[in-house]
Structure formats: C-alpha cells, structure tokens
Amino acid sequence: MTRTPLALALAAVLAAGPRVSAADAAVLDRLPGRGAVVPDTGKFTFAILGDRRGGGDENWPIFDRAVDEINLTRPDFVMTVGDFIPGYSQDTVAVDSMWRDFWSHAGRLDSPLLLLPGNHDVTNAKMLAYWRRHLGRTYYSFDYRGCHFVVLNTNEVPGDQPPYLGAQQTAWAVQDLAAHGSARQTFLFLHQPIWKEGYNPAEFGQIERALGDRRYTVFAGHEHQLQPGRRNSHRYFILATTGGGIDPMEAPEAGVFHHYTTVTVEGDSAYIAIRQPGKVWREDIAILDLEEKLRQAVVLDAEPPRGLDGPRATTGFSATIGNPVGRDTLTATLRLQGLAPDGWRSNADGGGVTVAPGDTGRFRAAFSVPTDRLFPPPTMRISLIPRRASD
Numbered sequence: 001m002t003r004t005p006l007a008l009a010l011a012a013v014l015a016a017g018p019r020v021s022a023a024d025a026a027v028l029d030r031l032p033g034r035g036a037v038v039p040d041t042g043k044f045t046f047a048i049l050g051d052r053r054g055g056g057d058e059n060w061p062i063f064d065r066a067v068d069e070i071n072l073t074r075p076d077f078v079m080t081v082g083d084f085i086p087g088y089s090q091d092t093v094a095v096d097s098m099w100r101d102f103w104s105h106a107g108r109l110d111s112p113l114l115l116l117p118g119n120h121d122v123t124n125a126k127m128l129a130y131w132r133r134h135l136g137r138t139y140y141s142f143d144y145r146g147c148h149f150v151v152l153n154t155n156e157v158p159g160d161q162p163p164y165l166g167a168q169q170t171a172w173a174v175q176d177l178a179a180h181g182s183a184r185q186t187f188l189f190l191h192q193p194i195w196k197e198g199y200n201p202a203e204f205g206q207i208e209r210a211l212g213d214r215r216y217t218v219f220a221g222h223e224h225q226l227q228p229g230r231r232n233s234h235r236y237f238i239l240a241t242t243g244g245g246i247d248p249m250e251a252p253e254a255g256v257f258h259h260y261t262t263v264t265v266e267g268d269s270a271y272i273a274i275r276q277p278g279k280v281w282r283e284d285i286a287i288l289d290l291e292e293k294l295r296q297a298v299v300l301d302a303e304p305p306r307g308l309d310g311p312r313a314t315t316g317f318s319a320t321i322g323n324p325v326g327r328d329t330l331t332a333t334l335r336l337q338g339l340a341p342d343g344w345r346s347n348a349d350g351g352g353v354t355v356a357p358g359d360t361g362r363f364r365a366a367f368s369v370p371t372d373r374l375f376p377p378p379t380m381r382i383s384l385i386p387r388r389a390s391d
C-alpha cells in the first residue's frame with residue numbers, strides 16, 4: 001500500500017503524542033496525593049507494655065490481646081516498665097513457676113522483648129539474685145538506629161527505700177549518658193517514677209543533669225494510672241497497666257484503663273500513641289458470606305401445639321445452632337416481641353447459647369397462650385454474634 005504525504009504526517013503526529021510543556025510534564029510525573037515518598041530516614045517503631053502485675057490475676061486475656069495486636073503491627077522491638085510476676089516470695093521454686101507462667105504468655109511475641117525489674121519482680125535479695133542468674137543484667141543501655149536507650153532498675157538496692165537506684169547504678173547511668181550525648185533521641189525506662197516527691201527526686205536529679213538539654217523521653221509504670229507530663233520541657237510518662245490490677249474507668253481522660261504504647265521515631269521526632277487492646281484486627285477478621293453462613297447455621301424444629309381444645313394451649317421449638325465461624329465463639333440470643341401477661345407467654349426471651357468454634361449448641365423455647373388469644377402470635381429474632389474467646 002502506498003501512503004500519501006498527508007497520511008505519513010498524521011502518522012508521525014499520532015506516534016509522537018500530544019505536545020506537553022515542561023511544567024505540565026513535572027505535574028504528570030508527580031504521584032497523585034499529598035506528600036512525598038522518601039527514602040528511609042532511620043524511621044522505626046517500638047512498643048511498650050505496662051505493668052502486668054500488682055493484682056489482675058484474671059486479666060491475662062487483656063495482656064494476650066495486646067500481644068496479638070503488637071504481633072500484627074510488627075514493631076522493631078518491645079520495651080517494658082516492670083512488674084511481670086506476683087513476686088513477694090522467698091521461695092525460688094514458686095518464683096520460677098511465676099516466671100514460667102509469664103513466659104507462657106509473653107513468649108508469643110514475635111518481636112524482641114526487653115525487660116526491666118519492677119518491685120514485684122525483685123522484691124528481695126533472693127528474687128534479685130534469681131533475676132541476675134536467669135534473666136541477666138538489672139540495668140543496661142543499647143543503641144538503635146542513632147537513638148540511645150537506657151534501662152534503669154529502681155529496685156537495685158533491696159530493702160527499705162529510698163535510695164532506689166543506689167550509688168553504683170547512678171554513677172554508671174551518668175557516665176553512660178555522657179558517652180552518648182550525640183544520640184538523635186534518648187529514651188529512659190524505669191519502674192517507679194522516682195522523679196516525683198515521695199520517691200527519691202534528689203537521686204534522679206543526677207540523671208536529669210546528665211541528660212541535659214538533649215532530646216529525651218522518660219517512661220515509668222508502678223502507679224497503674226496513665227500520667228503524661230513534662231519536666232524541663234521534656235516528656236515524662238507514667239504508664240498504666242497492660243493486664244495489671246486496676247478498676248478501669250470509662251473516661252480515658254482519667255488515665256485508668258489498660259493500654260500499651262507505641263513510639264515511632266522519625267528524624268528528630270518521636271510520635272507516641274496510647275493503644276487500648278481490643279480494636280486492632282487481623283487481616284482476615286471479615287468472613288466472606290458471613291450473613292449467609294450464619295443464616296444456614298440455625299435449624300428450627302417446631303413442636304406441635306397442645307391443648308387447642310381447652311382454655312390454654314402450649315407449644316414451642318428447639319433451635320440447633322452451628323458455629324460456621326471456625327475461630328471465634330458464637331453467641332446466639334433469642335428476642336421475642338408480642339408477649340403479654342394475658343396473651344402469649346414465654347420464659348425464653350433473652351435466652352440463648354454460646355457455641356465454641358466448630359461446635360453445635362441447642363436451646364428450647366416454650367410458649368403458652370389462652371386459646372381465645374392465639375392471634376397475633378409473637379415475632380421472633382435470633383441474633384448471632386461472633387466473639388473472640390477473650391472478649
């Protein structure tokens with residue numbers, strides 16, 4: 001086929017595409033949205049678990065939930081503020097059992113876990129020796145991605161307190177901080193908030209003078225109440241519990257609730273979030289076709305009415321509830337409308353059954369009604385709610 005000059009010119013234009021100015025080209029090159037995707041600037045995240053003990057024997061599910069959520073978010077490592085076991089024992093066999101109980105839960109963490117002693121962990125000289133023999137150092141420091149972490153033991157000196165840290169640990173901390181003054185952030189962890197009146201603020205004052213005007217943040221526990229504050233223009237946090245002994249208050253502003261903490265370091269800044277266990281979900285939390293599966297899980301078997309030829313009739317039904325969810329418990333609750341003292345009656349309203357994963361549950365509902373008030377019959381609704389076993 002022979003092409004004309006006009007056809008060749010059109011083909012050249014179409015091949016070249018529309019003409020775009022340099023300014024337009026810059027816009028077309030830009031990713032849509034707001035902000036730039038930049039190379040790694042040393043950004044990382046660590047989590048902090050609050051006190052587990054000081055009461056709260058029944059609260060392991062809260063701690064376990066926090067562990068699950070931390071595993072989902074995959075921080076670089078997990079820090080702590082002490083009080084992992086009940087403690088207050090001279091019996092090393094009992095203490096060993098307490099630690100095995102703790103590790104049966106904390107051992108599920110996927111990220112490295114770093115401990116510091118609380119008063120429940122090293123209550124006396126025997127428990128302090130147990131820590132050193134089985135866990136290692138009671139105070140230490142380390143560097144990570146340009147940041148310096150200092151972990152102190154406020155129970156280093158057994159017996160009546162103060163002094164809390166003691167002269168040897170205090171001197172070590174002062175020297176350690178002097179050697180790491182160029183860190184982009186310094187994070188200090190301890191159990192008791194000994195900077196407060198009633199502890200030993202004079203002893204901690206030596207640590208604060210060594211910290212100077214560098215960027216630093218302090219985290220403590222012990223008081224079972226979240227108390228964020230500032231000293232010397234720096235952030236000081238007393239964290240509440242992650243399954244420890246508290247009577248939670250509804251208003252988070254009171255600071256009395258279970259939580260864990262995440263810290264994201266980016267550049268010269270540290271971004272801190274307080275997270276209440278229970279609202280971070282695994283990726284497969286939503287179940288495909290759940291409504292239809294739940295509908296098919298309910299099988300009703302109606303009973304024939306009795307006594308229709310008398311003044312009062314009775315009837316009922318049996319419900320068989322399967323659990324198609326597979327990993328969570330299923331709570332089935334019966335709700336009835338249209339019951340009346342002089343009409344349809346039943347003691348089954350609000351009743352139901354809880355069904356374990358892969359199991360089947362049953363319940364029965366019985367009714368009675370005067371035969372001259374058969375209509376209208378009551379309406380029925382069975383609600384099915386999947387719940388985690390720890391909820």
